[in-house]
Amino acid sequence: MSLSCVMVDNLTRDVRKKTMRAVKGKSTRIEKRLFALLASAGIRGWKKNVVAIRGKPDIAFTEHRVAIFIDGCFWHGCPVCAKKLPQTNRRYWKRKIKRNIEIAEFTNRHLRRRGWRVVRVWGHDVERGDGATKILDRIHRILLVRENTRGIFSSSQDKK
């Protein structure tokens, strides 16, 4: 990054850092919750935060080509939660969120064209008990449809 970039960026850097810390920390917690849910449901064969796959899915079943993205309610402009934008730099945040949505759509198309089943879930659903149950059911069904489920679901003997 050039020096001039850094200088221009300084204008919004502080507020952005602050908000990113606040919101990102949260989304990491949500990710962890979904990882734990999958593990406790005995669903196996997935990797987390797979950098090698377009969009870096939060969860990827590489063998079955199923990619799961958790869309943070703030970052993706969730209509249910309608999170408030920070007081300052509202235009920046609006653009940022719009861009995130566009990137998500682009990622979906890119992966689907290559045979991936893309699943997007809202952060608020991961957090809620009933939402989480629905997500697990959905993932379960998709994996079943994607056949050859052997090895994905651990038997009860595997659990300790």
Ligand SMILES: [Zn+2]
């Ligand atoms: Zn939401």
